[in-house]
Amino acid sequence: NAGVTQTPKFQVLKTGQSMTLQCAQDMNHNSMYWYRQDPGMGLRLIYYSASEGTTDKGEVPNGYNVSRLNKREFSLRLESAAPSQTSVYFCASSEQLATGELFFGEGSRLTVL
Amino acid sequence: AQSVTQLDSQVPVFEEAPVELRCNYSSSVSVYLFWYVQYPNQGLQLLLKYLSGSTLVKGINGFEAEFNKSQTSFHLRKPSVHISDTAEYFCAVSDLRNTPLVFGKGTRLSVIA
Numbered sequence: 001n002a003g004v005t006q007t008p009k010f011q012v013l014k015t016g017q018s019m020t021l022q023c024a025q026d027m028n029h030n031s032m033y034w035y036r037q038d039p040g041m042g043l044r045l046i047y048y049s050a051s052e053g054t055t056d057k058g059e060v061p062n063g064y065n066v067s068r069l070n071k072r073e074f075s076l077r078l079e080s081a082a083p084s085q086t087s088v089y090f091c092a093s094s095e096q097l098a099t100g101e102l103f104f105g106e107g108s109r110l111t112v113l
Numbered sequence: 114a115q116s117v118t119q120l121d122s123q124v125p126v127f128e129e130a131p132v133e134l135r136c137n138y139s140s141s142v143s144v145y146l147f148w149y150v151q152y153p154n155q156g157l158q159l160l161l162k163y164l165s166g167s168t169l170v171k172g173i174n175g176f177e178a179e180f181n182k183s184q185t186s187f188h189l190r191k192p193s194v195h196i197s198d199t200a201e202y203f204c205a206v207s208d209l210r211n212t213p214l215v216f217g218k219g220t221r222l223s224v225i226a
Contacts, residue, residue: 004156033213040122042218043157043203050211058213090156097211099145099164104156 002026006091006105013081013112021076021108023091031097032074033058034066036087037107043090049074050097081112115140115208119217126194127225134189134220136178136204145207146187147214148178152200160202163187174198199224 004025013019025032033048035058045058047066055066063085065077074093078085089108094100120135138144145164149157161172168180178189187204204217 031213040218043216045213048213092157097213099207099209101147101159101162102149102157102214104158106156107154 004091004093004103004105006089006108008108009106010109011111013078013110015082015112017081018077018079019081019110020078021089021091021110022073023075023105024073025091025093025103026072027093027095027103028071029093029095029103030071031094031100032068033092033094033102034064034074034076035090035092036060037090038087046076046089048097078110081110083112086110086112114212115144115206115215117204117206117215117217119202119204119220121220122218123221123223125223125225128196129193131192132190132194132198132222134202134204134222136187136189136217138185138187138204138206140185140206140208142208142210145209146178146180147205147207148172148176148187148189149203149205149216150200151203151219157203160189194222194224196224196226198222 030051034046035043049068052071091105092102118137147162148160150160151157163180205214
C-alpha cells in the first residue's frame, strides 16, 4: 500500500546542475501536485496537474518544469539549480482537484550549494 | 481568491492541557476547510475536514474543529494534548472553483512534559 512515492529522498546539487524529482501514486487519482516547504513559509504550490494531460502553474513556478507522464506519474525538473531552490519538496495527489483529500509523499530534501 | 491565516506560528502547551490552534480564511464563496498534520520528517496527513452539514467536525487523535461562517474561522481544538501531538498543523481552504487547496503557513505545536 505505497500511496505516493517520491524519489530521491535526499539530493545535493551544485549551482547550475539539473535534476528531476520523480513522483508516482498508486491510488488512481486524477490530480497531482508539487509543493515546496521552507521554514516560516508553509507550503507553496509550484505546479499542479488537474488531470492527465494538463499542467498549470502554482504560486512559485519560476525555475521549475513539470511533466505529467501518465496518470500515475508527475515529475518536477530543475533545469539549472540555484541556492534559493534549497528546500523540502512534497508531491501530493487527490481524486479530484481541490475538493478531495490530498495524499502526500514523504518529501525530498534538496540542497543546492 | 481565497486565503488562509494561521494566527500563531508557534504554540507551546503543557501535556494534558487543552489547546486551540486558530485559522481564519477569506473567500467570497462557499468553502471546504481542512486541517492537516505533519509529524517530524514526514509528509502531511489529513486530520479532519469540513465539507457541509454539522459545523463541529471530529477528526483523528481526539481533535475537533468548528466552522464559523460569520467569523470565517475554522479553529482546531483538543481538550487534553499528549507529547505525541507535537507536530506542525496546517489549515487549508478550497473555494470549490476547480483550483488547488490554499494552505496557511502552519502552526508548530510543542507539547511540554
